[in-house]
Amino acid sequence: MYNDKTLLDGGVVESSIDPALDLFDEIEKLKKEKNAIILAHYYQDSDIQDIADYIGDSLGLSQQAASTNADVIVFAGVHFMAETAKILCPDKKVLLPDLRAGCSLADSCPPDKFKAFTNKHPDHTVISYINCTAEIKALTDIVCTSSNAVQIVNSLPVDEKIIFAPDKNLGRWVMEKTGRDMLLWDGACMVHEIFSREKITRLKVRYPEAIIIAHPECEQPVLELAEFIGSTTALLNYTKKSDAMQFIVATETGILHQMALASPSKTFIPAPPNNNCACNDCPHMKLNTLEKLYSCLKNESPEIQMNEGVRLKAEKSIRRMLDISAQLGL
Numbered sequence: 177m178y179n180d181k182t183l184l185d186g187g188v189v190e191s192s193i194d195p196a197l198d199l200f201d202e203i204e205k206l207k208k209e210k211n212a213i214i215l216a217h218y219y220q221d222s223d224i225q226d227i228a229d230y231i232g233d234s235l236g237l238s239q240q241a242a243s244t245n246a247d248v249i250v251f252a253g254v255h256f257m258a259e260t261a262k263i264l265c266p267d268k269k270v271l272l273p274d275l276r277a278g279c280s281l282a283d284s285c286p287p288d289k290f291k292a293f294t295n296k297h298p299d300h301t302v303i304s305y306i307n308c309t310a311e312i313k314a315l316t317d318i319v320c321t322s323s324n325a326v327q328i329v330n331s332l333p334v335d336e337k338i339i340f341a342p343d344k345n346l347g348r349w350v351m352e353k354t355g356r357d358m359l360l361w362d363g364a365c366m367v368h369e370i371f372s373r374e375k376i377t378r379l380k381v382r383y384p385e386a387i388i389i390a391h392p393e394c395e396q397p398v399l400e401l402a403e404f405i406g407s408t409t410a411l412l413n414y415t416k417k418s419d420a421m422q423f424i425v426a427t428e429t430g431i432l433h434q435m436a437l438a439s440p441s442k443t444f445i446p447a448p449p450n451n452n453c454a455c456n457d458c459p460h461m462k463l464n465t466l467e468k469l470y471s472c473l474k475n476e477s478p479e480i481q482m483n484e485g486v487r488l489k490a491e492k493s494i495r496r497m498l499d500i501s502a503q504l505g506l
Protein backbone atom coordinates (compact mmCIF):
# COMPACT_ATOMS: atom_id res chain seq x y z
CA MET A 177 0.00 0.00 0.00
CA TYR A 178 1.17 3.53 -0.62
CA ASN A 179 -0.19 6.83 0.54
CA ASP A 180 -1.72 9.28 -1.84
CA LYS A 181 -2.08 12.85 -0.58
CA THR A 182 -5.62 13.80 -1.41
CA LEU A 183 -7.32 17.06 -0.59
CA LEU A 184 -10.67 16.51 1.09
CA ASP A 185 -13.06 19.42 1.63
CA GLY A 186 -10.19 21.90 1.74
CA GLY A 187 -7.89 19.85 3.99
CA VAL A 188 -5.16 17.38 3.07
CA VAL A 189 -5.92 13.82 4.16
CA GLU A 190 -4.14 10.55 3.58
CA SER A 191 -5.90 7.92 1.51
CA SER A 192 -4.46 4.52 0.82
CA ILE A 193 -4.74 2.97 -2.60
CA ASP A 194 -3.78 -0.64 -3.17
CA PRO A 195 -1.11 -0.52 -5.93
CA ALA A 196 -2.42 -3.86 -7.23
CA LEU A 197 -5.71 -2.18 -8.22
CA ASP A 198 -6.28 -1.52 -11.90
CA LEU A 199 -7.46 2.06 -11.51
CA PHE A 200 -8.97 2.15 -15.00
CA ASP A 201 -11.19 -0.87 -14.15
CA GLU A 202 -12.04 0.46 -10.69
CA ILE A 203 -13.01 3.88 -12.06
CA GLU A 204 -15.22 2.25 -14.71
CA LYS A 205 -16.98 0.19 -12.01
CA LEU A 206 -17.51 3.23 -9.75
CA LYS A 207 -18.85 5.25 -12.68
CA LYS A 208 -21.57 2.66 -13.36
CA GLU A 209 -22.38 2.17 -9.67
CA LYS A 210 -22.82 5.89 -9.04
CA ASN A 211 -24.17 6.96 -12.45
CA ALA A 212 -21.17 9.27 -12.75
CA ILE A 213 -19.62 10.98 -15.76
CA ILE A 214 -16.01 12.14 -16.10
CA LEU A 215 -15.54 15.41 -17.98
CA ALA A 216 -11.90 16.22 -18.77
CA HIS A 217 -10.17 19.23 -20.24
CA TYR A 218 -7.51 18.70 -22.93
CA TYR A 219 -4.84 19.94 -20.51
CA GLN A 220 -5.25 16.92 -18.21
CA ASP A 221 -2.68 14.11 -18.10
CA SER A 222 -3.17 11.61 -20.93
CA ASP A 223 -4.33 8.77 -18.64
CA ILE A 224 -7.13 11.01 -17.33
CA GLN A 225 -8.06 11.93 -20.91
CA ASP A 226 -8.11 8.21 -21.77
CA ILE A 227 -10.63 7.35 -19.01
CA ALA A 228 -12.86 10.41 -19.55
CA ASP A 229 -16.37 10.18 -21.00
CA TYR A 230 -15.92 13.54 -22.67
CA ILE A 231 -12.77 15.54 -23.42
CA GLY A 232 -13.13 19.08 -24.60
CA ASP A 233 -12.50 22.79 -24.35
CA SER A 234 -14.28 25.03 -21.85
CA LEU A 235 -17.32 25.58 -24.08
CA GLY A 236 -17.78 21.88 -24.87
CA LEU A 237 -17.33 20.96 -21.22
CA SER A 238 -19.94 23.45 -20.01
CA GLN A 239 -22.37 22.27 -22.72
CA GLN A 240 -21.83 18.67 -21.62
CA ALA A 241 -22.33 19.59 -17.96
CA ALA A 242 -25.56 21.41 -18.82
CA SER A 243 -27.00 18.41 -20.67
CA THR A 244 -25.84 15.34 -18.73
CA ASN A 245 -28.23 12.93 -17.01
CA ALA A 246 -25.53 11.67 -14.65
CA ASP A 247 -26.02 12.08 -10.89
CA VAL A 248 -22.32 12.73 -10.27
CA ILE A 249 -19.95 14.83 -12.40
CA VAL A 250 -16.24 14.31 -11.84
CA PHE A 251 -14.59 17.36 -13.33
CA ALA A 252 -11.04 16.65 -14.37
CA GLY A 253 -9.98 20.23 -14.86
CA VAL A 254 -9.53 23.27 -12.65
CA HIS A 255 -11.75 24.84 -10.00
CA PHE A 256 -13.55 27.42 -12.18
CA MET A 257 -14.57 24.62 -14.60
CA ALA A 258 -16.03 22.40 -11.86
CA GLU A 259 -17.68 25.48 -10.37
CA THR A 260 -19.30 26.23 -13.75
CA ALA A 261 -20.69 22.68 -13.82
CA LYS A 262 -22.09 23.15 -10.29
CA ILE A 263 -23.65 26.48 -11.27
CA LEU A 264 -25.42 24.75 -14.15
CA CYS A 265 -26.30 21.60 -12.18
CA PRO A 266 -27.01 22.62 -8.57
CA ASP A 267 -28.75 19.31 -7.80
CA LYS A 268 -25.86 17.15 -8.95
CA LYS A 269 -22.78 16.22 -7.01
CA VAL A 270 -19.79 17.89 -8.71
CA LEU A 271 -16.38 16.56 -7.71
CA LEU A 272 -12.91 17.92 -8.41
CA PRO A 273 -10.02 15.45 -7.86
CA ASP A 274 -7.86 18.14 -6.22
CA LEU A 275 -9.55 21.25 -4.82
CA ARG A 276 -6.26 23.15 -5.04
CA ALA A 277 -6.42 23.03 -8.86
CA GLY A 278 -6.91 26.78 -9.35
CA CYS A 279 -6.08 29.12 -12.23
CA SER A 280 -3.68 32.07 -12.35
CA LEU A 281 -5.99 33.85 -14.76
CA ALA A 282 -9.02 33.49 -12.47
CA ASP A 283 -6.82 34.65 -9.56
CA SER A 284 -5.83 37.78 -11.49
CA CYS A 285 -9.37 39.14 -11.10
CA PRO A 286 -10.38 39.59 -7.43
CA PRO A 287 -14.15 40.23 -7.10
CA ASP A 288 -13.88 43.35 -4.88
CA LYS A 289 -11.49 45.11 -7.30
CA PHE A 290 -13.54 44.00 -10.29
CA LYS A 291 -16.75 45.31 -8.71
CA ALA A 292 -15.09 48.69 -8.11
CA PHE A 293 -13.97 48.70 -11.77
CA THR A 294 -17.40 47.85 -13.20
CA ASN A 295 -19.04 50.39 -10.84
CA LYS A 296 -16.93 53.09 -12.51
CA HIS A 297 -18.38 52.11 -15.91
CA PRO A 298 -22.10 51.43 -15.27
CA ASP A 299 -22.99 52.00 -18.94
CA HIS A 300 -20.79 49.06 -20.07
CA THR A 301 -21.89 45.48 -20.76
CA VAL A 302 -19.61 43.07 -18.93
CA ILE A 303 -18.31 40.07 -20.87
CA SER A 304 -16.16 37.68 -18.85
CA TYR A 305 -14.07 34.82 -20.09
CA ILE A 306 -15.21 31.62 -18.37
CA ASN A 307 -11.76 31.40 -16.70
CA CYS A 308 -12.93 33.38 -13.66
CA THR A 309 -14.54 32.68 -10.31
CA ALA A 310 -18.29 32.32 -9.68
CA GLU A 311 -18.20 35.73 -7.95
CA ILE A 312 -16.89 37.35 -11.16
CA LYS A 313 -19.50 35.50 -13.23
CA ALA A 314 -22.13 36.90 -10.85
CA LEU A 315 -20.89 40.43 -11.75
CA THR A 316 -21.00 39.60 -15.48
CA ASP A 317 -23.67 40.05 -18.18
CA ILE A 318 -22.43 37.37 -20.59
CA VAL A 319 -19.77 34.72 -20.12
CA CYS A 320 -17.68 33.62 -23.11
CA THR A 321 -14.97 31.08 -23.88
CA SER A 322 -12.11 31.20 -26.36
CA SER A 323 -14.38 29.28 -28.79
CA ASN A 324 -17.11 31.88 -28.90
CA ALA A 325 -15.64 35.18 -27.60
CA VAL A 326 -15.62 36.79 -31.07
CA GLN A 327 -19.22 35.72 -31.79
CA ILE A 328 -20.46 36.80 -28.35
CA VAL A 329 -18.96 40.27 -28.82
CA ASN A 330 -20.36 40.47 -32.36
CA SER A 331 -23.81 39.50 -31.06
CA LEU A 332 -24.00 42.90 -29.32
CA PRO A 333 -24.93 46.14 -31.13
CA VAL A 334 -21.86 47.84 -32.65
CA ASP A 335 -22.16 50.88 -30.38
CA GLU A 336 -22.45 48.81 -27.17
CA LYS A 337 -19.77 49.73 -24.62
CA ILE A 338 -18.03 46.60 -23.40
CA ILE A 339 -15.82 45.59 -20.48
CA PHE A 340 -13.89 42.40 -21.25
CA ALA A 341 -12.34 40.43 -18.38
CA PRO A 342 -10.16 38.90 -17.12
CA ASP A 343 -7.74 37.94 -19.96
CA LYS A 344 -6.15 40.96 -21.64
CA ASN A 345 -4.50 38.81 -24.33
CA LEU A 346 -7.74 37.16 -25.42
CA GLY A 347 -9.43 40.56 -25.12
CA ARG A 348 -6.88 42.23 -27.39
CA TRP A 349 -7.22 39.45 -29.97
CA VAL A 350 -11.05 39.75 -29.87
CA MET A 351 -10.74 43.53 -30.37
CA GLU A 352 -8.59 42.90 -33.44
CA LYS A 353 -11.01 40.30 -34.85
CA THR A 354 -14.18 42.34 -34.21
CA GLY A 355 -12.85 45.88 -34.74
CA ARG A 356 -14.45 46.84 -31.40
CA ASP A 357 -12.89 48.94 -28.71
CA MET A 358 -13.31 47.31 -25.29
CA LEU A 359 -12.16 48.12 -21.78
CA LEU A 360 -9.81 45.27 -20.83
CA TRP A 361 -9.12 43.89 -17.37
CA ASP A 362 -5.38 43.43 -16.86
CA GLY A 363 -5.32 39.66 -16.27
CA ALA A 364 -3.37 36.85 -17.92
CA CYS A 365 -2.60 33.13 -17.83
CA MET A 366 0.82 32.20 -16.46
CA VAL A 367 1.16 29.30 -18.92
CA HIS A 368 0.30 31.19 -22.11
CA GLU A 369 2.46 34.20 -21.18
CA ILE A 370 5.58 32.04 -20.90
CA PHE A 371 6.15 31.26 -24.59
CA SER A 372 9.23 32.74 -26.16
CA ARG A 373 8.78 34.47 -29.53
CA GLU A 374 12.50 34.20 -30.11
CA LYS A 375 12.67 30.45 -29.44
CA ILE A 376 9.57 29.79 -31.55
CA THR A 377 11.19 31.75 -34.40
CA ARG A 378 14.35 29.62 -34.08
CA LEU A 379 12.25 26.43 -34.06
CA LYS A 380 10.56 27.56 -37.26
CA VAL A 381 14.00 27.92 -38.89
CA ARG A 382 14.76 24.31 -37.87
CA TYR A 383 11.34 23.09 -39.03
CA PRO A 384 10.48 25.42 -41.95
CA GLU A 385 7.51 23.25 -42.99
CA ALA A 386 5.93 23.43 -39.53
CA ILE A 387 2.76 25.48 -39.07
CA ILE A 388 2.69 27.62 -35.92
CA ILE A 389 -0.67 27.46 -34.13
CA ALA A 390 -1.52 29.31 -30.92
CA HIS A 391 -4.20 29.77 -28.27
CA PRO A 392 -5.52 33.38 -28.02
CA GLU A 393 -4.41 33.54 -24.37
CA CYS A 394 -0.83 33.92 -25.72
CA GLU A 395 0.76 37.37 -25.84
CA GLN A 396 0.54 39.43 -29.02
CA PRO A 397 4.20 38.88 -30.15
CA VAL A 398 3.55 35.10 -30.15
CA LEU A 399 0.12 35.44 -31.78
CA GLU A 400 1.74 37.50 -34.57
CA LEU A 401 3.81 34.42 -35.50
CA ALA A 402 0.83 32.08 -35.62
CA GLU A 403 -0.79 30.97 -38.85
CA PHE A 404 -3.84 29.78 -36.94
CA ILE A 405 -5.25 30.99 -33.61
CA GLY A 406 -8.09 29.31 -31.75
CA SER A 407 -9.42 27.52 -28.69
CA THR A 408 -8.04 24.09 -27.82
CA THR A 409 -10.84 22.39 -29.80
CA ALA A 410 -10.26 24.71 -32.76
CA LEU A 411 -6.50 23.98 -32.67
CA LEU A 412 -7.15 20.23 -32.56
CA ASN A 413 -9.62 20.41 -35.46
CA TYR A 414 -7.17 22.52 -37.46
CA THR A 415 -4.41 19.91 -37.10
CA LYS A 416 -6.84 17.15 -38.16
CA LYS A 417 -7.93 18.97 -41.32
CA SER A 418 -4.61 20.53 -42.35
CA ASP A 419 -2.42 18.88 -45.01
CA ALA A 420 0.67 20.01 -43.06
CA MET A 421 2.70 17.28 -41.34
CA GLN A 422 4.41 19.36 -38.63
CA PHE A 423 2.98 21.82 -36.12
CA ILE A 424 4.52 24.07 -33.48
CA VAL A 425 1.83 24.27 -30.81
CA ALA A 426 1.68 27.32 -28.52
CA THR A 427 -0.66 26.21 -25.76
CA GLU A 428 -0.53 23.87 -22.77
CA THR A 429 1.11 20.54 -23.68
CA GLY A 430 -1.86 18.32 -22.66
CA ILE A 431 -3.58 18.97 -26.01
CA LEU A 432 -0.75 17.19 -27.85
CA HIS A 433 -2.14 13.83 -26.65
CA GLN A 434 -5.38 14.22 -28.64
CA MET A 435 -3.53 15.75 -31.61
CA ALA A 436 -1.18 12.75 -31.79
CA LEU A 437 -4.07 10.27 -31.35
CA ALA A 438 -6.06 11.94 -34.14
CA SER A 439 -3.11 12.31 -36.56
CA PRO A 440 -0.49 9.68 -35.67
CA SER A 441 1.63 10.39 -38.76
CA LYS A 442 1.96 14.11 -37.97
CA THR A 443 4.58 15.70 -35.72
CA PHE A 444 3.58 18.07 -32.90
CA ILE A 445 6.26 20.24 -31.34
CA PRO A 446 5.39 22.08 -28.10
CA ALA A 447 6.29 25.78 -28.36
CA PRO A 448 9.19 26.41 -25.96
CA PRO A 449 8.87 28.57 -22.85
CA ASN A 450 11.24 31.50 -22.31
CA ASN A 451 13.33 29.56 -19.77
CA ASN A 452 14.20 25.93 -19.16
CA CYS A 453 11.26 25.06 -16.93
CA ALA A 454 8.28 22.93 -17.94
CA CYS A 455 6.14 26.05 -17.59
CA ASN A 456 4.04 25.21 -20.61
CA ASP A 457 2.51 22.51 -18.38
CA CYS A 458 -0.24 24.13 -16.31
CA PRO A 459 0.70 23.40 -12.68
CA HIS A 460 -2.95 23.70 -11.65
CA MET A 461 -4.31 21.29 -14.26
CA LYS A 462 -1.54 18.84 -13.51
CA LEU A 463 -2.48 18.61 -9.80
CA ASN A 464 -5.16 16.10 -10.81
CA THR A 465 -3.92 12.51 -11.08
CA LEU A 466 -5.59 9.20 -11.87
CA GLU A 467 -5.18 8.21 -8.20
CA LYS A 468 -6.91 11.38 -7.00
CA LEU A 469 -9.65 10.89 -9.59
CA TYR A 470 -10.24 7.35 -8.29
CA SER A 471 -10.26 8.50 -4.63
CA CYS A 472 -12.62 11.37 -5.29
CA LEU A 473 -15.10 9.18 -7.15
CA LYS A 474 -14.88 6.50 -4.46
CA ASN A 475 -15.24 8.92 -1.52
CA GLU A 476 -17.45 11.44 -3.40
CA SER A 477 -15.13 14.17 -2.20
CA PRO A 478 -13.79 16.83 -2.60
CA GLU A 479 -17.12 18.26 -3.66
CA ILE A 480 -17.81 21.74 -5.07
CA GLN A 481 -20.00 23.79 -2.73
CA MET A 482 -21.65 27.03 -3.74
CA ASN A 483 -23.41 30.01 -2.23
CA GLU A 484 -26.92 29.95 -3.76
CA GLY A 485 -27.14 33.75 -4.21
CA VAL A 486 -23.87 33.83 -6.16
CA ARG A 487 -24.86 30.72 -8.11
CA LEU A 488 -28.15 32.19 -9.30
CA LYS A 489 -26.49 35.38 -10.58
CA ALA A 490 -23.61 33.47 -12.18
CA GLU A 491 -26.02 31.06 -13.86
CA LYS A 492 -27.69 33.94 -15.74
CA SER A 493 -24.45 35.01 -17.43
CA ILE A 494 -23.48 31.43 -18.33
CA ARG A 495 -26.97 30.64 -19.69
CA ARG A 496 -26.79 33.76 -21.88
CA MET A 497 -23.56 32.39 -23.37
CA LEU A 498 -25.08 28.93 -23.90
CA ASP A 499 -28.20 30.43 -25.51
CA ILE A 500 -26.22 32.64 -27.92
CA SER A 501 -23.92 29.72 -28.74
CA ALA A 502 -26.92 27.46 -29.46
CA GLN A 503 -28.49 30.13 -31.68
CA LEU A 504 -25.23 30.41 -33.62
CA GLY A 505 -24.79 26.63 -33.83
CA LEU A 506 -21.57 26.70 -31.79
Ligand code: 13P
Pocket residue numbers: 232233234235307321322323365393406407408409
Ligand atom coordinates in the same frame (compact mmCIF):
# COMPACT_ATOMS: atom_id res chain seq x y z
P1 13P B 1 -10.18 26.61 -23.88
O1 13P B 1 -10.58 25.38 -23.17
O2 13P B 1 -11.35 27.50 -24.12
O3 13P B 1 -9.42 26.34 -25.13
O4 13P B 1 -9.21 27.43 -22.89
C1 13P B 1 -7.99 26.96 -22.52
C2 13P B 1 -7.66 27.19 -21.11
O5 13P B 1 -6.76 27.88 -20.75
C3 13P B 1 -8.45 26.54 -20.12
O6 13P B 1 -7.96 26.82 -18.88
Ligand code: SF4
Pocket residue numbers: 219254278279280281282307365366367368428458459460461
Ligand atom coordinates in the same frame (compact mmCIF):
# COMPACT_ATOMS: atom_id res chain seq x y z
FE1 SF4 C 1 -5.67 28.87 -15.87
FE2 SF4 C 1 -3.81 29.11 -17.72
FE3 SF4 C 1 -3.96 26.86 -16.33
FE4 SF4 C 1 -5.87 27.45 -18.15
S1 SF4 C 1 -3.72 27.04 -18.54
S2 SF4 C 1 -6.16 26.72 -16.06
S3 SF4 C 1 -5.94 29.68 -17.94
S4 SF4 C 1 -3.47 28.90 -15.49
